[in-house]
Amino acid sequence: MKAVFLDANPTLAAVAERLRRAGDPELVINRQPDITPDQVPAALGDGEIAIIDHTHLPTGIARQCKALKHVVFLGTGARSYMNPEELGGLGIEVHIIKGYGDTAVAECAFALMWAAAKGLAKMDRGMRAGNWLRTDAVQLTGKTIGLVGFGGIAAEVARLAQGAGMKVLAWNRSPKSHPGVEFVELDALLAQSHVVSLHLLLNDETRGMISAQRIAAMRDGAILINTARGALVDEAAMIAALKSGKLGHAGLDVYEVEPMPAQHPLYELDNVTLSAHSAFRTPEASDNLIQAALNHCRRVSGQGTQQ
Template identity: 75%
Template sequence: MTSSRTSSAVELDGIPSSATAWRAVFVDANPTLAEVSLRIRRDDDLPLAVNRQPDIRPEGLPEALAGAPIAIIDHTHLPTEVAYQCKGLRHVVFLGTGARSYMNPEQLAELGITVHTIKGYGDTAVAECAFALMWAAARNFSRMDREMRAGNWLRSDAVQLTGKTIGLVGFGGIAQELARLARGIGMRVIAWNRTPKTHADIEFVDLDTLLRGSDVVSLHLLLTDETRGLISAGRIASMRDGAILINTARGALVDEDAMVKALGSGKLAHAGLDVFTVEPMPPGHLLTTLPNVTLSAHSAFRTPEANNNLIEAALDHCRRIVQSSN
C-alpha cells in the first residue's frame, strides 16, 4: 500500500531525487493543490516531488520522503517517532497555522526539524465561510434543505442578524475580515483577544462578557495547550440562551460533548462547524444526527485564491530555506 502511494510521486524537471541536496516532497497533495503546485512552481525552484494520493498514512512518510530535507504537509499527522525515521528531514512546511493539531513542533525541534507555518493566505475565504455558516444557522437552511429533500415541507422561523451582536473570540486576520462583513450587514461587533488589541469600531471586552453578550460567537484562535477546551461546559453555560456558535478554527477549542448537550437542550440554538475534534468526522457521529447543526468538511479556506496564496507561500518558505543554507 505504501509503495503504491510513493510511486505516484512526480519528480519535476527530470531530476532524480538523489541529484541535489535540497529538494522537497509534497507528501499529501489533493488534486487541486497538486495542480497549483505544478503550475506556479518556477523553473529556478528546488526539485519538488508531488505525491498525488492525499491519504498517505504517517507510517508511509519515511518512504515517501526518501531522504528529502523538506516536507510539505497539508493534513497528514507527523508523530515524533515517525519523524525520527525520516532520515535527512530538516524542515516541515505546514500548509496553514494549526500545525500543533498534526505534530509537536517542540519535539521535532529537538530532532533538528524546523516547522514552518503559513498565515494570512485564506483570511477572506475563511471569514466568508464563517459568515455563510452564520447565515445558514440563523435561517435554519440546512434543516429545511434536508427535510425538503425527504419530501417534507418544513417551514422554520429565523433569526434576523441585522442589529444583533457577534462576538469574535480571537482577533487575527480572519476575525478582522469577518468583522468587516458583519458590520456591513449592521451587526454590532465585539471581540476578545489573548493579547491586548485595538481596532477601529471594534469594542474589546473580556471573554466572559463576550460570551454573555453575544447572539453569535465565532471562534478564531490557534490551538495551543492554553486554548484547548477554552469553550468549556462552564463557558457554554454562561452564553446567552439561544446563541449561535460558529467554529472555523479548530474543533478542540470546544468541549464537544458539552456543545452537543447544549444543542440538544436548546441552550445553543445552532452551531455552524467547519472543524471537529476528530477529522475526518467518523460515520454516524452524534453531530450528524442533530437537526440544529450545519456541517462543513474543514473546507473554509478552499477557494482558488486561497489555494494560490497557500502554495506560493509554501514555495517561498522553500526558497528561503535554500537561500539561508548558501
C-alpha cells in the same frame, strides 16, 4: 535542496505545478493525499523539506527521516499534526503559513452564521424529503457577534458583520484595537453575543476553552460558529447544549475527530449546520497557500523569493 509534497490532493498538486518556476528547488509531488505516518519515510526519501497538508508526523517517524531538515505545514495548525518543539530537538524546523485564506475562512464563518440563523440546512433537508418545512428565523441585523480571538480571519469577519449592520465585540489574549470593534472580557462577550464565532489557534491554553461552564455563560439560544479547530470546544458539552436549546444552533467546519465518524451525535441534530473542514478551499486561497509554501522552500534553500 529537495522538497517533497507528501500528501498533495489533485487541486493543490496542480497549483504547485503551475506556480513552480525555473531555478526552484527540486520538488517531488506525492499524489497520495491519504498517506499514513508509517509511509512518510519512504515517501520522503532523501528529501530535506517536507511539505505537509494534513498528514500526522509523529516525532518517532520524523527521527527515521534522516535527511529531513524542514517541514512546511500548509496552514497554522501544525500542532494538531506534530510536535514542533520535539522536531526542533531533532534539528527539524517547522514553518507555518498564516493569512493565506483569511477572506475565504471569514466568508465560510459568515455563511454558516446566516445558514444557522435562517434554518436553511434544516429546511433543505425537509424539502428534499418531501416536506414543506417552514421555520422561523433570526434577523441578524442589529444583533451582536462576538469574536473569540482576533487575527486576520476575525478582522475579515468583523468587516462583513459591520456591513450587515451587526455590533461586533471581540476578545483576544493580548490587547488589540480595531475600527468599529469593541474589545471586552471573554465573560462579557459570551453573555452579550447572539453569535459567538471562534478564531483561535489550538494550543495547550486554548484546548477545550469553550467548556461546559463557558457555554452555560452564553446567551440563551446563541449561535456558535467554529471554523478554527474542533478541539477548542468541549464537544460533548456543546451537543448537550444543542439538545437542551441552550445553544440555538451551531455552524461547524471543524471537529474533534476528522473525518467525522459515522453515527456521530451531531448528525442526529437538526440545529447544526455542518461543512467538511473546507472553509479555506477557494482558488485564491490555494494559490496563496502554495505560493507561500514554495517561498519557504526557496528561502531555506538560499534562493530567496524574488520573482
